[in-house]
Amino acid sequence: MKKFLSLLATGLMVMTMAACGNDAKAESSKTTEQDSLTAIKEAGVLKVATSADFAPFEFHALVDGKDKIVGADVDLIAELAKDLGVEVEYMDMEFNAVLTALQQGKVDIAISGISATLERQESFDFSVNYYNPPQVVVINKKNADVYTDLASLKGKNVGAQKGSIQEDIVTAQLPDSTKVSVPKVPNLIVELNQGSIEALVLEKTIAESYIYQNPDLMLAEIELTSSEDEAYAIALPKDSGDLKTEIDKSIQKLIDNGQIEEFVDKNIQLANQQAE
Numbered sequence: 001m002k003k004f005l006s007l008l009a010t011g012l013m014v015m016t017m018a019a020c021g022n023d024a025k026a027e028s029s030k031t032t033e034q035d036s037l038t039a040i041k042e043a044g045v046l047k048v049a050t051s052a053d054f055a056p057f058e059f060h061a062l063v064d065g066k067d068k069i070v071g072a073d074v075d076l077i078a079e080l081a082k083d084l085g086v087e088v089e090y091m092d093m094e095f096n097a098v099l100t101a102l103q104q105g106k107v108d109i110a111i112s113g114i115s116a117t118l119e120r121q122e123s124f125d126f127s128v129n130y131y132n133p134p135q136v137v138v139i140n141k142k143n144a145d146v147y148t149d150l151a152s153l154k155g156k157n158v159g160a161q162k163g164s165i166q167e168d169i170v171t172a173q174l175p176d177s178t179k180v181s182v183p184k185v186p187n188l189i190v191e192l193n194q195g196s197i198e199a200l201v202l203e204k205t206i207a208e209s210y211i212y213q214n215p216d217l218m219l220a221e222i223e224l225t226s227s228e229d230e231a232y233a234i235a236l237p238k239d240s241g242d243l244k245t246e247i248d249k250s251i252q253k254l255i256d257n258g259q260i261e262e263f264v265d266k267n268i269q270l271a272n273q274q275a276e
């Protein structure tokens with residue numbers, strides 16, 4: 001009897017293992033895409049990397065006396081999370097670390113006014129584009145008549161955020177200037193105010209927000225060439241099929257009903273209020 005029971009037990013075990021084996025096979029033949037979307041929904045949390053130094057897209061603000069990450073990107077993510085039925089968890093870091101965190105799997109997605117460049121597309125998937133500001137040069141008002149074209153910045157220190165496409169823009173379009181790379185945008189603004197850099201390359205919407213808070217600064221009348229792949233998109237791991245489809249659906253809805261523009265306008269106001 002004992003022997004029979006133990007044989008029966010072994011038989012059952014083998015059967016369960018076989019069943020598991022089948023499951024495992026079915027699981028592994030599923031595409032990785034389905035897994036990331038399913039995993040996020042099952043966890044109930046969307047982990048997002050950002051660099052909250054970039055008003056009006058992501059910045060720190062006091063909301064009811066508490067420090068919070070706010071911005072147009074944050075509003076966009078809130079809508080996306082609502083559509084996915086999950087909570088959001090932010091990891092705030094220097095811009096230079098944002099795509100690395102995504103690559104290392106520390107987060108599910110990254111949003112940070114990230115330009116979906118062809119080079120970045122080699123390593124990451126990107127959502128549809130949701131915003132496309134031109135590139136501008138910021139200078140001190142007192143130099144309004146000094147820095148009037150690209151040539152006038154020859155031999156001068158020009159700032160750009162570390163890891164941003166603005167670094168490449170300085171290299172390509174201001175080859176005779178000295179590029180100064182700084183990790184955070186507010187520190188670039190300080191350097192410009194202090195005169196350790198003479199000019200700073202930023203995207204227009206961001207430049208205007210920081211100029212409002214720093215009335216001694218202004219947009220220079222210097223034309224930079226924008227390339228087509230500078231528009232903002234959410235970065236995802238490569239082959240994010242189903243997750244990308246869902247994200248694109250949410251973003252397209254926000255674009256179509258004008259909400260992205262609303263988010264930007266609302267957060268320009270919010271950033272301005274913080275400065276007052």
Ligand code: ARG
Nearest residue numbers: 051054095112114115164165
């Ligand atoms: N659009 C530029 C880029 O992708 C700058 C983005 C900087 N974002 C930020 N949150 N600091 O390189």
